[in-house]
Ligand code: SF4
């Protein structure tokens with residue numbers, strides 16, 4: 001195999017483009033795809049302060065690396081989930097990367113800040129561990145971005161993540177979630193703008209980029225991943241991709257071009273959560289409700305007698321990349 005750009009020996013094959021690249025050219029090709037995503041969706045500009053949610057894995061560190069390289073004002077945010085040694089190693093990887101690149105890293109610890117860790121949430125809550133983890137991450141990222149006065153939150157979701165989520169939502173015809181599965185969610189009413197600049201790049205391409213750039217990332221998976229339904233959709237997409245290269249890209253990028261406009265909805269009306277002040281459609285946001293349940297205590301607020309029953313609208317207001325069964329599948 002020869003590099004499509006320079007005809008040198010190729011090390012990365014991108015089957016959906018029927019192309020291969022050498023180790024010198026591939027990082028540039030990868031970066032170009034990120035630039036294209038940022039440009040097309042007008043994700044952020046040179047003057048914006050970008051908060052990059054970094055987990056210590058390949059995707060988020062690759063994203064941070066590219067944004068720093070392109071000269072963006074990109075600060076990392078690591079959220080400590082309290083998942084034993086896995087979290088310790090993930091934290092170390094983000095600290096090491098920040099040190100090496102001379103970049104700023106902010107650290108928020110879920111237990112210190114909100115009173116619970118993810119293994120506890122998995123045991124005590126009615127939702128699956130991954131559902132409450134996803135909810136906690138979205139809430140904590142938004143809170144940190146508001147707190148630090150950032151213009152935008154960038155996450156490392158790649159093409160495989162987005163195709164798997166779209167497949168899950170399509171199989172259940174969760175039209176609200178399908179409508180919101182955009183690489184850019186504009187900021188509004190207490191929600192900071194959110195972007196996914198890696199959405200055009202596959203997991204394999206991100207891994208190749210991280211390897212070629214010498215990024216020291218955590219390879220092991222989260223030990224709590226077993227119940228994650230998105231993993232099953234990823235496996236299904238991979239099985240199709242193996243025999244029909246390009247299916248993932250056609251499915252997700254085709255959705256962005258032709259499908260998303262069909263699902264567009266009027267925006268829901270948001271108001272402040274009576275407990276924490278974050279935007280929600282009901283009295284309490286999904287995070288406060290989940291947290292109250294995990295901590296086994298009532299929501300604080302004037303005149304509140306009991307934790308409200310399951311309120312799907314509330315959860316919807318915070319769920320922008322969604323594994324719906326995990327969030328709504330079990331009732332309290
Ligand atoms: S696998 Fe589940 S519990 Fe682990 S980090 Fe991901 S969402 Fe959280």
Ligand SMILES: [Zn+2]
Pocket residue numbers: 003004005006007008021022023024025026
């Ligand atoms: Zn080359």
Ligand SMILES: [Zn+2]
Pocket residue numbers: 273274275276277278284285286287288289
């Ligand atoms: Zn709240």
